[in-house]
Amino acid sequence: MYPKKRVRQIRILPTSSSDYDFEDEEAMKNFFTQKLPSDAKFHFYKNNVADPEGTLILFQYNNAIVASGIMEDRIDTMEKGYNGYYLFKKSSINLLTTPISKDELKDADVGFERFGNTAAEIKIKYFREINNLLDDHFED
Numbered sequence: 001m002y003p004k005k006r007v008r009q010i011r012i013l014p015t016s017s018s019d020y021d022f023e024d025e026e027a028m029k030n031f032f033t034q035k036l037p038s039d040a041k042f043h044f045y046k047n048n049v050a051d052p053e054g055t056l057i058l059f060q061y062n063n064a065i066v067a068s069g070i071m072e073d074r075i076d077t078m079e080k081g082y083n084g085y086y087l088f089k090k091s092s093i094n095l096l097t098t099p100i101s102k103d104e105l106k107d108a109d110v111g112f113e114r115f116g117n118t119a120a121e122i123k124i125k126y127f128r129e130i131n132n133l134l135d136d137h138f139e140d
Helices: 025-039 102-107 124-136
Strands: 009-014 041-044 055-060 064-079 082-088 094-101 120-122
Touching (some): 009 124, 025 041, 025 094, 055 124, 094 102, 094 124, 120 124
Parallel strands (some): 009 055
Antiparallel strands (some): 009 120, 041 082, 055 064, 064 082, 064 094
16 A cells, blocks of 8 residues: 555554544544545644654544555644644545454554554554555555
């Protein structure tokens, strides 16, 4: 799904049900198929990724990975009540056909233990395993 040379790190980024873009499954799907591919901005209250360029983000929603994308930059600015936003490569944003469960991540043996409320790192040495999981859960 993603070329290894573009990815420097892998992070799981949780979404919040208190954010209207993720208040329900329909809103979440709209965000990843319409809004994010349009403006490439993922707003944050708390910065969880210090060095975003080349970060493969696995978006967590309802205790599963539902989408992915490659982050290009972080902009720190007070906009719409947020503390800033991450910029994504528009062509890299993918809503998965079926979510990746926590059990599938554990079974892939990538050092994953559990989902949380803050960004979690998956070591880059597991890129191939993560990329294969994404391929298995995405249909063009």
